[in-house]
Amino acid sequence: MIYKGSCHCGQIAFEVEGELTQVADCNCSICSRIGALHWFVARDALRLLTPESNLATYTFGKHVIKHHFCPKCGIHPxxxxxxxxxxxxxxxxxxxxxxxxxxxxxxxxxxxRSR
Known part of the structure; x- marks a missing residue:
């Protein structure tokens, strides 16, 4: 199935293909603050519908995860x-x-939090 998603203002829009059967709630310092429910997919299953230049990116700790967010509305898609x-x-x-x-x-x- 193909799902459509976006940040609040629409500056970041995307499609993702897969079967959404569960989500993950992470208690790390950033995820607990933003309240995201994660659906893990292969990166190739996600297709941006807006320019990549619309993304802002934050990394911390070991700097291995790129947390993308909208610089206009602040949502982390x-x-x-x-x-x-x-x-x-x-x-x-x-x-x-x-x-x-x-x-x-x-x-x-x-x-x-323990990683």
Whole structure:
């Protein structure tokens, strides 16, 4: 299935293809503050519909995850990194997807604070 998503103002818009069967709630210092519910997909499954130059990016700690956000409205629609095997991944903020009933999805809790 293809899902459409965006930041609040629409300056960042994207499509992501896959089966949304669960989301992850991470307790690391940034995720707990922004309240994202992550859907992890292969980076190739996410396609930007707006220019990449519209993204602002923040990294911290080991600087291995690129947390992308909109410099206009401040919403964090997705991040990028690699999994332990070196595969490129995207962490889509499911709260930014259109027509998704988040209450119907199981939530996996990630202990990012301990990493």
């Amino acid at each position: 997705f991040g990028e990194g690699t999994d332990p095997s070196g595969n490129r991944k995207a962490a889509v903020n499911a709260r930014c997807l259109e027509d998704v009933d988040l209450s119907s999805l199981p939530v996996m809790h990630l202990d990012g």
